[in-house]
Amino acid sequence: MNDRAGPETVVASPRPPTVRPGYAFVLWIALPLFLLGLVATWLAVSDPLRAFNNGAPPVERLTFERRILDNTGIHLRVRAGGSEPITIAQVQVDDAYWTFVQDPPGDLARLATAWIHIPFPWTLGEAHEVRVVTKTGTTFDHEIPVAVRTPEAHSSQLVPQAVLGAFVGIVPVAIGLMFYPVLRGVGAQGMSFLLALTIGLLAFLFVDSLEDALELAGEAAVAFQGHVMVVLAAIISFLLLWVIGRRRGTPTGLGLATAIAIGIGLHNLGEGLAIGAAFTAGAAGLGTFLVLGFTLHNITEGVGIAAPLVKEPPPLSAFVWLALLAGAPAILGMWFGSLAYSPQWAALALAVGAGAILQVIVEVGVYLWRLDDRWKSGAVPVSVFGGLVAGLSLMYATAVLVKV
Numbered sequence: 001m002n003d004r005a006g007p008e009t010v011v012a013s014p015r016p017p018t019v020r021p022g023y024a025f026v027l028w029i030a031l032p033l034f035l036l037g038l039v040a041t042w043l044a045v046s047d048p049l050r051a052f053n054n055g056a057p058p059v060e061r062l063t064f065e066r067r068i069l070d071n072t073g074i075h076l077r078v079r080a081g082g083s084e085p086i087t088i089a090q091v092q093v094d095d096a097y098w099t100f101v102q103d104p105p106g107d108l109a110r111l112a113t114a115w116i117h118i119p120f121p122w123t124l125g126e127a128h129e130v131r132v133v134t135k136t137g138t139t140f141d142h143e144i145p146v147a148v149r150t151p152e153a154h155s156s157q158l159v160p161q162a163v164l165g166a167f168v169g170i171v172p173v174a175i176g177l178m179f180y181p182v183l184r185g186v187g188a189q190g191m192s193f194l195l196a197l198t199i200g201l202l203a204f205l206f207v208d209s210l211e212d213a214l215e216l217a218g219e220a221a222v223a224f225q226g227h228v229m230v231v232l233a234a235i236i237s238f239l240l241l242w243v244i245g246r247r248r249g250t251p252t253g254l255g256l257a258t259a260i261a262i263g264i265g266l267h268n269l270g271e272g273l274a275i276g277a278a279f280t281a282g283a284a285g286l287g288t289f290l291v292l293g294f295t296l297h298n299i300t301e302g303v304g305i306a307a308p309l310v311k312e313p314p315p316l317s318a319f320v321w322l323a324l325l326a327g328a329p330a331i332l333g334m335w336f337g338s339l340a341y342s343p344q345w346a347a348l349a350l351a352v353g354a355g356a357i358l359q360v361i362v363e364v365g366v367y368l369w370r371l372d373d374r375w376k377s378g379a380v381p382v383s384v385f386g387g388l389v390a391g392l393s394l395m396y397a398t399a400v401l402v403k404v
Contacts, residue, residue: 169330176302200391213350237355253312266353272333
């Protein structure tokens with residue numbers, strides 16, 4: 001009898017994971033970058049695109065970012081945005097050639113900026129038109145609808161601007177927060193109404209911020225791709241704040257009120273930038289009526305911040321911090337707007353604010369949904385619908401006062 005061994009089952013042992021040395025990762029990163037450098041060098045040296053040159057002049061773009069009028073004339077800050085450096089050859093004011101000084105002098109490389117100083121005796125209240133002529137003959141026009149002296153931005157103006165920023169930012173939010181004792185007396189229906197009112201207020205601010213950001217992005221140099229920048233900044237700020245806000249679960253009470261205050265604060269930062277820039281340009285009618293309009297408009301923001309605190313009363317000091325968090329950025333915005341305003345940075349600030357406000361809308365919406373069981377049956381409570389309509393209508397009505 002032969003002993004025959006049966007079939008053996010061979011089980012392959014798992015292969016241990018390959019451990020690559022650290023220099024291998026560096027090598028695989030450096031290699032494609034080295035090849036990219038070689039390709040870029042070859043393109044720059046050999047210039048294979050010259051075969052497509054049909055003699056047409058290079059594309060030139062020039063954006064006017066800032067204007068100052070004073071006793072010495074007209075001063076314009078311009079930014080180049082074309083594919084080739086720009087050489088400013090001549091400057092016309094009201095169809096007449098004028099001498100000018102460029103600072104810094106020389107060709108303007110892509111995205112480079114320079115000041116153009118023109119000793120033109122502008123007339124108060126009159127309209128003027130500046131035309132910049134490049135070496136290739138391309139012209140870029142800048143219109144001054146109403147010539148007024150630009151307020152000088154120096155340290156002595158920081159205090160008055162801070163006072164104005166406090167009036168349009170901190171004071172109205174604080175007044176809105178003072179409605180808190182009244183809000184505490186509402187029942188479940190009233191709470192749903194208030195949260196829906198907050199969502200309506202924030203929804204208006206979101207649309208308003210996004211619209212202003214896109215409008216400013218259109219004034220920026222084309223190379224910045226302003227509209228794309230606005231959308232990306234809003235999405236990134238939304239996701240970033242979402243991750244930060246959800247580290248400890250769904251925010252409620254003081255946490256949710258803080259999130260609302262941050263979103264409103266970023267919106268007020270962009271609002272302050274616009275006011276500061278308009279103040280420096282001398283183009284805004286920052287009269288008492290306009291300041292009162294901003295104040296009335298922003299009082300509703302304080303009510304929205306106070307709504308999540310009805311069931312979880314915070315210490316009194318929390319109201320002070322919430323008012324500063326939501327309103328003080330308006331002061332910073334005014335300072336930055338009057339001292340170093342650029343349309344692309346103002347658009348970026350407003351886009352970040354829009355993303356933050358959208359994140360808060362979602363959080364308040366989740367909180368509202370968990371608060372009312374009627375959502376589970378598919379019904380839309382009348383108090384929620386009424387709150388949304390009231391919030392949107394209130395913001396629209398008060399916004400009419402600040403549009404000039």
